[in-house]
Amino acid sequence: MRNRTLAAGALSLLLAGCNSLDVENPNAPDASRALADPAAIEAVAGGTLRTWFNTWDGMEGGGPLVTMAQSYSASWNNYNMNFYSSIDADGTRNTRGFKNDLASTERTTMIAYWQGYYSVISSAVDVLTAIRKNKLVISNATNTKRAEAVAEFMRGAALSGIALNYDKGYVIDESTDLTQLEYKTRKQVRDAAVDALKKAAALAAATPFTTPAGWTNGTAYTNTQIAALANTMAAMTLAYYPRTDAENASVDWAQVATLASQGISGGSNKFDFTFTGDGCSSWCHEILYWFNAFDGGRVSTRVAALLDPVTQKHPYPDGGNRQPNSADRRLGDGSFGPDDDDFAGYFGTVPKTSKAGSDFVYSREEIFRPSRGMYHQSNIGHIRYDRTGDQGSNGIYGGYGPAPVVSRHQNDLIWAEAELRRSGGNLATAANLINNTRVERGGLAPATSGEGQASLLAKLQYENEIELLGLGPSSFYFRRRVPNGLLAGTPREMPVPAKELGVKGEAFYSFGGSGAPANSPTPP
Amino acid sequence: MECARGTVFSIVALLVMAACGDSRRPADKARELAHVELNGAPASLPLTIRSSGDTLLGFEVGTDSATFAPPRLLVRPARDTMAAQRLCGAMAQGTARPVVVDWGARVDTSRPPLAPRMIKGTTVQGIRFLLPGVDAKYVFEGLALNGQRVSLHWPVHAERAIPVDAPDSVMETAVRPSTATLDSLIRAFHVSGALAADSDAPAPAFPQPGAAVRLDGLLPRYDVTLTPPCLDVTFAVPVIARIDSRIRLAVPAHATVTATASAPDGAVRVAFEESATTRDLRTREAVPSARIIAGRSGQVTVRVGVQVVPRTQPTGQVVLVRIRAAAAGPVQP
Numbered sequence: 001m002r003n004r005t006l007a008a009g010a011l012s013l014l015l016a017g018c019n020s021l022d023v024e025n026p027n028a029p030d031a032s033r034a035l036a037d038p039a040a041i042e043a044v045a046g047g048t049l050r051t052w053f054n055t056w057d058g059m060e061g062g063g064p065l066v067t068m069a070q071s072y073s074a075s076w077n078n079y080n081m082n083f084y085s086s087i088d089a090d091g092t093r094n095t096r097g098f099k100n101d102l103a104s105t106e107r108t109t110m111i112a113y114w115q116g117y118y119s120v121i122s123s124a125v126d127v128l129t130a131i132r133k134n135k136l137v138i139s140n141a142t143n144t145k146r147a148e149a150v151a152e153f154m155r156g157a158a159l160s161g162i163a164l165n166y167d168k169g170y171v172i173d174e175s176t177d178l179t180q181l182e183y184k185t186r187k188q189v190r191d192a193a194v195d196a197l198k199k200a201a202a203l204a205a206a207t208p209f210t211t212p213a214g215w216t217n218g219t220a221y222t223n224t225q226i227a228a229l230a231n232t233m234a235a236m237t238l239a240y241y242p243r244t245d246a247e248n249a250s251v252d253w254a255q256v257a258t259l260a261s262q263g264i265s266g267g268s269n270k271f272d273f274t275f276t277g278d279g280c281s282s283w284c285h286e287i288l289y290w291f292n293a294f295d296g297g298r299v300s301t302r303v304a305a306l307l308d309p310v311t312q313k314h315p316y317p318d319g320g321n322r323q324p325n326s327a328d329r330r331l332g333d334g335s336f337g338p339d340d341d342d343f344a345g346y347f348g349t350v351p352k353t354s355k356a357g358s359d360f361v362y363s364r365e366e367i368f369r370p371s372r373g374m375y376h377q378s379n380i381g382h383i384r385y386d387r388t389g390d391q392g393s394n395g396i397y398g399g400y401g402p403a404p405v406v407s408r409h410q411n412d413l414i415w416a417e418a419e420l421r422r423s424g425g426n427l428a429t430a431a432n433l434i435n436n437t438r439v440e441r442g443g444l445a446p447a448t449s450g451e452g453q454a455s456l457l458a459k460l461q462y463e464n465e466i467e468l469l470g471l472g473p474s475s476f477y478f479r480r481r482v483p484n485g486l487l488a489g490t491p492r493e494m495p496v497p498a499k500e501l502g503v504k505g506e507a508f509y510s511f512g513g514s515g516a517p518a519n520s521p522t523p524p
Numbered sequence: 525m526e527c528a529r530g531t532v533f534s535i536v537a538l539l540v541m542a543a544c545g546d547s548r549r550p551a552d553k554a555r556e557l558a559h560v561e562l563n564g565a566p567a568s569l570p571l572t573i574r575s576s577g578d579t580l581l582g583f584e585v586g587t588d589s590a591t592f593a594p595p596r597l598l599v600r601p602a603r604d605t606m607a608a609q610r611l612c613g614a615m616a617q618g619t620a621r622p623v624v625v626d627w628g629a630r631v632d633t634s635r636p637p638l639a640p641r642m643i644k645g646t647t648v649q650g651i652r653f654l655l656p657g658v659d660a661k662y663v664f665e666g667l668a669l670n671g672q673r674v675s676l677h678w679p680v681h682a683e684r685a686i687p688v689d690a691p692d693s694v695m696e697t698a699v700r701p702s703t704a705t706l707d708s709l710i711r712a713f714h715v716s717g718a719l720a721a722d723s724d725a726p727a728p729a730f731p732q733p734g735a736a737v738r739l740d741g742l743l744p745r746y747d748v749t750l751t752p753p754c755l756d757v758t759f760a761v762p763v764i765a766r767i768d769s770r771i772r773l774a775v776p777a778h779a780t781v782t783a784t785a786s787a788p789d790g791a792v793r794v795a796f797e798e799s800a801t802t803r804d805l806r807t808r809e810a811v812p813s814a815r816i817i818a819g820r821s822g823q824v825t826v827r828v829g830v831q832v833v834p835r836t837q838p839t840g841q842v843v844l845v846r847i848r849a850a851a852a853g854p855v856q857p
Contacts, residue, residue, distance in 0.1 A: 036821065040797045047768075054766040060839045078835065108840050115744045116767045122745035123770065170742070181742055280834045281808040284766055289834055296835070399834065499762075503740050 036130065038138040045127045045147035046215040048120050048154035050283065053216070053275045055116025055161065057405055059286040062473040064109050068093075068490050070300040071465070071475035072291045075368045075376040080106045082372055093489035097513025100495045102502065110497040113165045120158035121172050127151035129174040142209050149203040149223070150211065153230050156196030160237040163190035164477060165494050167511070167520035185523035186493070190241050194234045201230035201262075217283045218276030218402055225264070229273055232263030232411045239414045240477035243492040243519040248481040250522075253422035260415035265408035265436075272404035280399035285385070288470050293397045294361055294381025295347060298368075303465050304380040307331045307360065316377045323350060323362050324380070329443035330466060334362025336383060337390045347391065358441065359384040359466065382469055409467045410474065412436050416460055420453055430456055437463050492519040598675040599668070599715060606734040608673060611665055612754030613737030614651060617746060618642065637663070639692040639703065645711035648674050652707065654695060662699070662706045668715035671753045678706055730812075731786055731846035736760040738842075739771070748847070749774040755849045761828050765790065765839045768829040770797075771847070777822045778852040784813045785845045790832040792843055797825040808833075818849075 055061070059079045066072045067085035075082045083106050088095050099106035130136040131148045138144045155173070162169040168183040170176075171192040184192070204227040213220040221229070235256045242248040264271055277285050291297035301321070304312035308326035324334045332355040337343050339351035348365030361381045368376045385403040388395035395401050416433035419425040427449035434447045438459060447459045461482065468474040479485040480492045491512025495501075498508050510516050602608035637653035643664065650666015664676040680699040687694075696703040735758040739746045748771055750757065755776075761769050775781055785792045791810040799816050808831050818824050830841050 036819075036823070037798050040799075040825075044797060051767055058764070058767075058839070060764060079839070111762075111840065112764055115762070115764055115769075118743045118745070119767055119769065122743060172743075178743070178745075279808070280766075281831050282766055282829075284834070286834065499740075500742050503742055 036134065036136065038136060041127055041130045041136055042138045042143065042147050044123050045151050046212065048123045048127070048151060049215050049275075050217070051116065051120045051123065052154050052157055052161075053405060054284055054286075055113060055120065055158075056472040057275075057285050057287050058112055058116060059290055060108060060112035061116070061165070062287050062476075063290065065473040065476035066287065066291070067300075069476040069479040069486065070302045071469060071479065072297055072382070073300040073368075073376050073378050074290065074297045075372040076296075080109050084109065085376075086373060087375060087487065088489070091487070092514075093487050093512065094514035096489060097516050098491045098494060098510045100498045100501075100510040101508050102498050107498055110494045111499065113161055113494070114169075114497050114500065117158040117161040118170075118172075120154050120161075124151040124155040124158070125172055125174050125176070128155070132174055142207060145203065145207040146209040146211065146223070149200055149207070149209075149226060150215070152196055152203055153200035153226060153233075156193050156198075156200055156230065157233050159189055159193035159196060160233060163187075163193050163237060164240055166496060167493050168496065183496075186241075186520065187523035190237055193237050197230045197234035197237065201227040201234070204230065216275045217278060219274045225269075225271060228262065228264045228266065228271075229406070231259045231266070232273075232406060232414075235259035235263055235411070235414050235418070236406070236474075239417060240474070240481075242481050243522075245481055245483045245485070247522055249421075251421070253418045253425070257415060257418035257422055257425070260411055260418055263411040263415070264406070265411040265415070265433075270408040272408055273406040274402050274404050276402045277396065277399045284399055285396060285403050285405070285470075286399075287472060288385050288396050288403055289399045291470060292382050292385050293391060294363055294383060295365070295367060295391070297381075298363075298378035299360065299380040299382050299469065301375075301378045301380075303469075304360075304378055306462060306465055307380070312380065315375045318374075320364065320366060320377065321379045325355075326357070327444060328357075328466075330357050330359035330384075330441060331380070332357035334360060334380065336361035343390065352389075359469075385470060403470075405472055407467070407471060409437050409441075409463075410471055413460060413464055413467060416456075420457055420460065427453065427456060430460070434459050434463055437467050442466075486518075489513055490518065491516075596676060596678055598673070600673050602667065602671055602673045606732065608667065608671075609732075609735035609756065609758055610737050611650065611667060611673075613735070613757045613759055615642065615649060615667070616748045616750055616754050616757045617737070617739060617759070618749065639695045641692075641703075641707075643707050643710045645713055647715050648710060648713045650674065650710075652676075652703070652710065654680065654699065654703070660699070662701075662703060664706070664710055666710070667753050668713075669752055670715065670717060672715060672717075674710075674713065674715060676706070676710060729846075730784055731758045731844035733760075733844060735846075736844050738762075739769075744769050746771045747774075748772065750779075750847065750849045751776070752851065755779075755851065756846070757848075758844060758846045761843045761845050763787075763828060763830050763841055763843045765830050765832040765837075765841070768827045769843075771826040771828065771845070773818075773824045773826060773847065773849075775818050775822045775824065775849040776851040777818065777820050779818045779822065779849040780815065780852075781818055781824055781847065781849050782813065782815045783826045783828075783845060783847050785828060785843050786812065787830045787841050787843045789837045790830040790841060793827075793829045793831065794845065795827050797827055 063079035063081050064084040067074055067081050075086065084096055086096065087093060098110060100110055101107060127147055128151050131144060138147055159171065163186050167186055169189045170181045171184045171189055204223045207223055209223045211221045238251055238256045242251060260266065264273065275283060277283050280286065280289060301312060301314040301316050305314040307328050308324040308331060311324045312321045324331055326332060333353055335350040335353045335356045337347065337349050337352055344351060348363040350362060359382065361383045362379055363381055364379065366377045385396045387401055391397045396403055412433040416430040419430035431447040431449045434456065438444050439446050447456055464478045468478055486492065489512060493511055495510045501508055512518055635655045635657050638656060640651060640653040643650060643652050647669045648666050650664055652662065652664040655661045655663055660680050662678040662680050666674045668674050678701065680701060682698050683700055684698055686698050738760040750773060763769050773781065783794045785794045791808055793811040794814045795811065796814050796816040799814065816824055826845065826847065828843055828845055830843055832839060
């Protein structure tokens with residue numbers, strides 16, 4: 001038996017110097033770990049579109065937002081809608097800030113967009129790493145450029161999602177060291193998103209290509225359309241970014257006007273960004289699945305009252321609201337569906353007449369639980385994207401079929417707002433853009449440049465209330481920029497999810513309610 | 525600066541059970557013989573190494589009683605395969621977050637594990653951390669290349685008060701023996717010897733909840749390295765319906781990699797991004813397993829997703845994914 005006993009002091013210093021405290025980090029970035037198979041890279045590039053779509057249109061993040069905005073209404077517990085969209089007895093949401101702690105079931109709202117958009121970014125960066133750093137070629141130069149452009153487009157779109165929803169986030173590209181991630185402010189994330197989208201637009205414009213229809217489950221896009229989409233999304237990012245009406249005044253509206261004019265309604269070939277649902281297996285317009293099925297979700301009485309203030313009262317009155325008779329063709333008399341007792345009996349509808357609305361339906365049925373507050377009820381449903389005309393299960397009611405997620409009308413309205421707000425803006429252009437929906441869809445008296453900025457802004461607001469319904473969480477981004485657009489106590493942005501804060505050992509924080517500000521201070 | 529190096533000790537050990545009141549037959553004990561070498565014990569440790577033929581390995585210091593229980597060092601077959609898999613899962617994803625593993629005497633996990641760090645030696649790797657309290661300990665839990673569990677518990681004391689929010693480096697240098705010294709002891713181990721199969725019963729193919737380690741990260745993109753002996757790991761992956769999570773694997777070159785998944789309430793789908801075959805995503809159909817042979821680089825990416833029936837099945841779920849890599853060549857202990 002050997003006995004080795006040595007004084008600890010001096011030799012421990014010696015040994016400490018010889019035993020490095022650095023331990024190999026198994027997660028050290030390694031460029032060679034990037035995907036190296038061309039077909040796999042191309043599939044990953046195409047897959048970013050599906051992941052972005054399911055995130056943007058997902059109810060886990062969007063359901064609370066669109067009901068908090070009082071654009072749609074639902075008091076189901078699904079997706080925490082009941083908690084976040086309900087109203088306290090004092091008319092505020094002071095008890096309903098975002099619950100960002102690991103013990104709360106309501107924390108899931110903060111997770112969805114973070115996980116979804118960073119999934120997009122992760123895949124997009126893998127593609128960009130393979131192409132830009134490892135010089136991978138996908139069958140030919142054109143397909144390689146296509147994959148690069150789409151990956152950059154989706155990286156920008158996902159960064160936009162982070163900037164619009166969170167007070168801070170990570171900006172990640174192919175040169176980022178993922179072991180040294182540092183937060184950027186929401187403004188920095190926004191600017192990075194706009195830069196990426198502009199880059200994508202330039203890449204797409206430079207190389208003729210057409211994306212496979214399978215990348216959106218049904219619609220192919222040319223390179224010029226991808227470029228236009230990237231410009232529209234850049235305009236959206238800037239315009240939708242403000243948390244308050246005060247921040248809204250600081251937007252670079254001139255840049256928004258430039259981008260929107262080069263967007264999806266800027267040229268002669270106007271189009272929507274459309275995806276096709278597959279019954280919500282892998283492709284799901286989840287917001288439409290809930291809110292274009294008017295036996296499950298309704299349009300808030302706040303919006304209904306704008307469409308027909310005579311018949312639709314806000315808040316919901318005892319006994320409900322009667323059948324509308326709106327001058328706006330999008331509502332009309334609210335009739336819908338077949339002259340069938342079973343159909344009308346279940347849905348509470350009036351069979352379709354010549355004055356049926358293109359977008360909205362009237363229903364006598366009160367579908368929400370009274371115990372959760374009758375103010376959630378509404379007699380107006382949204383059926384704009386129901387192509388079956390009778391809530392057929394093979395349409396959006398069942399999660400099937402094409403529908404836009406970003407629309408050319410949306411681009412029109414962003415462009416119009418930019419013209420109204422920028423220095424030297426063109427009121428005639430703004431009026432024409434507003435009339436694309438006000439007149440052509442709504443059948444209302446046209447807006448004119450002569451009525452001035454204030455009146456045009458009011459008409460613009462009205463169009464936003466209607467046209468943004470169902471386009472992901474767009475209606476929330478619009479409402480939080482309107483003076484008094486959200487009830488007191490409503491959070492205006494999300495904190496970094498508690499799980500991620502826990503991984504970093506950071507303190508939990510949140511927004512909304514009486515105990516926290518509605519949003520972070522405006523970054524410098 | 526040249527490090528002081530100790531004499532190599534070559535000790536045949538019969539461990540654990542002797543100290544814990546082992547009542548198994550000599551034949552069973554013989555199966556567990558492990559060859560443990562100590563290639564250069566840290567000279568600063570006041571260490572007495574006891575060996576008595578082939579019966580016991582012990583590290584003792586002057587303050588130990590004649591029989592230190594539980595022994596400071598345990599090397600034993602990984603009988604608790606679930607615990608071994610959890611340890612492998614933590615090591616594979618590179619997290620130093622300690623997982624719940626068993627010691628001869630159960631580790632008190634009510635105390636916060638502090639200053640976690642991965643330790644990799646030539647034949648032993650694992651996780652070490654500090655447990656605070658009156659009987660503070662340095663704890664190492666790991667695996668040898670031959671699959672045996674290696675555990676080291678070492679009482680430590682602090683030479684000065686350590687603030688509650690002190691960074692790891694302050695704690696590591698304040699305790700005695702220092703963590704660097706004990707880390708080097710771990711690295712000095714060389715465990716070899718063939719590992720007899722504990723059971724002839726085939727392991728269940730599907731992921732077992734008890735074997736799972738949650739995949740943690742700042743982003744929904746996980747990097748995992750599978751090296752011997754940890755070629756079979758199970759992860760609990762947070763997934764949102766229709767939004768895939770990706771696990772990037774580094775495995776031995778040309779290894780056959782299988783991924784098997786289960787979801788609590790939905791149709792789970794796993795696939796390897798590098799796979800030549802693609803499945804139509806339009807149907808709601810479970811694809812619970814996939815297999816691929818890794819290339820020379822050993823890099824493959826597992827994509828994990830779940831499909832749900834809207835309004836009926838929850839959107840956010842935790843999917844169990846078991847990943848196994850069968851190396852192309854024999855594992856070298």
